[in-house]
Amino acid sequence: MRVRRKQKKERVLCRLPLIEFADFSFKYLGAETLALRRISLKVESGEYLVLTGPSGCGKTTLCRAINGLVPQFHRGYIAGNVYVDGKDTRDYSVAQLAPIAGLVFQEPENQLVTLNVEREIAFGPENLGVDPNEVRRRVEDLIEMLDLEHLRDKHPHEMSGGEQQRVAIAATLALKPKILVADEPTSNLDPRSAETILELISDLNRNDLTVVLVEHRLDLVSKDASRVILMDKGSIVADGEPREVLTMDLCQEIGVGIPKATHLYKRLKGRGLNLNSVPLTGAELAALVQEVKQN
Template sequence: MPEPIVDIQNVTFKYAGSSAPAIVDVSLQIKRGEVVLVTGASGSGKSTFCRLLNGLIPHFYEGEFSGCVFINGVDTRTIPVYVLSKDVGLVFQNPDNQLVSLSVEREIAFGLENLGLPREEIIKRTEFILKYFGLDRLRDVPPYKLSGGEKQRTALAAVVAMRPLLLVLDEPTAELDPMSALQLALMLSQLREMETTIVIVEHRLDVFTPLATRILVFSEGQLVRDGPPEEVLFDSNLSSLGVSTPRVVQLQLKLEELGIKLPIKALTVSSLVDQLSSAVSSLDLR
């Protein structure tokens, strides 16, 4: 069995000065190629969970830490954050905090230079990534002149160029308009096809559920749901955990209340339409 990319064992963490822990006895494993969507009410511990993955906890944030986090088999307590950052690539809510270079092209090359890669490899990877993320025509543009969506795409491209084992995104669409959020989701679904392991914290479940293989729900620091989207989202108690159920799921729950149960749980509008039309065509309407 290959080693899981993430192995969290009974982790509890309380920030210094806080009265209650932000993460309470969490255990889970994430395997290569999983796309894990993390959700839960504000303050439930999602960002703290991300900080466990990149080693900022326990290295940077002071507090009481117990349990173990292994990234690709290595205990995060035993390696510094800058070493871990080669394996765990982070994309933040606000790309302005992440973009440091004078052009889109330089932004992508910058991380690769920091990895100490040979010049030819840096050029090859930069060219590939510029095309892959549709950033070719913006290569000479300084980040401050980009739109919010283009900035976030550049931040994601720069991280993906470094080929991390795990990509962690903490509310990457929080500052984006709906169209740019959708474009980011499309980019991530392409990465999913490349077997990239992704952890993404998001409230926009409508947009991101179609690419998730698994959903985690946090409540008051505890991991209260963990399973495939069909299982987690069709739980009618989800709203009590501060999670807004995707509209396509809400509609099916309503239909179920009316006694109409579809054979397959649809997670996208198109699959719901397919099922409804086959259900209707099987009715004898004469």
């Protein structure tokens, strides 16, 4: 009897979302319009959420609300609440929330504060008072995991944009966050570095890190994402599995670039050719067309 009660309690605890926006609205101080409008969103542990939408629709503000920069650093009008790992972000400082939700920005150089890679990775945990041996362990693990050995003693300014972004991700992961929030981490990178960073983010998610990624290159990320969220004018206008959201006409209406394969699928469907499922990549589309040919 006691065991059963315990199991029941654990099930209830497991259902607590890792991130919850409860009817949350935010307007920056001095701004005329809301940057976020009545956002309701629950993200479970282990999800890989891709957030997209036109410029100015509120993606960065939503990221800032997850790690507490909104409202702790960017002040303004607030209604509703954001809970991260059960904590109301109004009641915790950005430093207190950093070990739960780490934010990686668009411009890695703005995020790098020290003189070499080792120092950069150690900086966050040292400031939180983590034991020096543990800090050293984390630094070595991350240098290996993110393939940074050859950059170990380099100054951030001597690195490429892609290398800087890997260091910024390592420095964020050094706090062992439960959530990685990455706000357009590839927008200033060449296509190959961008792909490397996106593959790294997918790998981290496969290793149980919850990911919230703002990204326009949906052709590269949709296949790994568990969920795609479309935003427009401060609101969430679509939220679901990638194959469901990316076939909505709404994507084109608000100017979101869907993967080429999904676009072709929609055109074929418009001409009466029904494939068995929605492709997100060229390889998936080719396999589906092959199936039709064989039948």
